[in-house]
Amino acid sequence: MYAALLAHIARYVALTPAETQAVSARFTCQTVPRKAHLFEAGQPCPGNYFVLQGCLRLYFVTEKGVEHITRFALENWWLTDYVSFLSQQPSALGIQAVEPTTVAVLSYQNQEALLAQVPALERYFRLLLQRTAAADQNRWMFQLRDSTEERYWHFSRSFPGFVQRVPQYMLASYLGCTPEFLSKVRAKANSGKATPGLAPKGGIS
């Protein structure tokens, strides 16, 4: 049932068959269509989500109705609103499926119980969070160093194919710019007027 999840855990820590069984028992499986919400702003984030198939976005909406995406999650990524998940207070964000998506859900209570039951998972989550911290550090470096245009090309080179999976306006929202601006960046590249060194290697595919 949770083969991908168990394989992911096995990459970091070794579990006994009994522990593997205990892990499986604590998760629930959830499949949602495109645009469905796993939860919405205002309710406490109900769990920690592991993406088995599909794509999620973690986002919030400003007073003026503008949406901002703080994070995406693809297959084999974890996603949650850590602020709400830890405090169990109503969330300021929501998680929505960008594509039809299947996730393994670990509720807060189940995570607590599972970590008490299988201490090796403390290590699993620590290692994961360290990698998340490293990824976030890199993201901040790009944010501080590069222009929006550079960040777009860097992102589309770093995650080839991902750019095709999500609508342009979500990319813009994640990168912190307007859809119009991204559109103009792409137009510039296609007309051969791209700033040297910025255009995608081999053009847009």
Place this chain on the structure above:
Amino acid sequence: MYAALLAHIARYVALTPAETQAVSARFTCQTVPRKAHLFEAGQPCPGNYFVLQGCLRLYFVTEKGVEHITRFALENWWLTDYVSFLSQQPSALGIQAVEPTTVAVLSYQNQEALLAQVPALERYFRLLLQRTAAADQNRWMFQLRDSTEERYWHFSRSFPGFVQRVPQYMLASYLGCTPEFLSKVRAKANSGKATPGLAPKGGIS
């Protein structure tokens, strides 16, 4: 010797006296003057730093010589370059003391050994990293939602006193703008021409 550190750990997990002893044995203490480096870009990040007294900055320098600060650490905060610390490859960043600073250092080898020796610390670090993830999520929300000016006022309200501890140009570097711009933002507030709702509550102290 490491009272603040041990107290910090005790806020998350309970250790036996023997474990506490094992923890103390794995750390080294280091005191450096203002502007001294704990390590510089090019060398592998030698450890995970816990600030006992003072203030650190994690920063990098672009090809053109511009410095960008990705993170600060005050008393009772941990700081490291996670990318280099985890890979033990040369770092793209450096850590420098903003003030005379005393830190407890946990080398990569010692961290590995200590976690094997005192498994409860797996939980300690997991909890810490979760809180870091939550803080980072908030930081991204501010980054996406607010203007640089709003971020400055929000930051100086969130960390009262901190703005006085670090030079203005470092604040600018952390917030992702120029020192000149921050200077103008402050000038606007002092002359009573601040955008309503943006100025610090009760004026600049």
Place this chain on the structure above:
DNA sequence: CGGATCGTTGATCAACTTCAACGGTCGTGG
């Protein structure tokens, strides 16, 4: 076919940068 959704394009506008010059403060050496 008709409506909604999403990307594109162009004109105008605001936020922020760049560059250059000036001024205050602090520590250090003469």
Place this chain on the structure above:
DNA sequence: CCACGACCGTTGAAGTTGATCAACGATCCG
């Protein structure tokens, strides 16, 4: 003790980047 220089914040003019607004086109799906 003073003077000098380094360091840091400030100010103003001009330039860039990216936002905003409005209109138009394409595509998809019911």
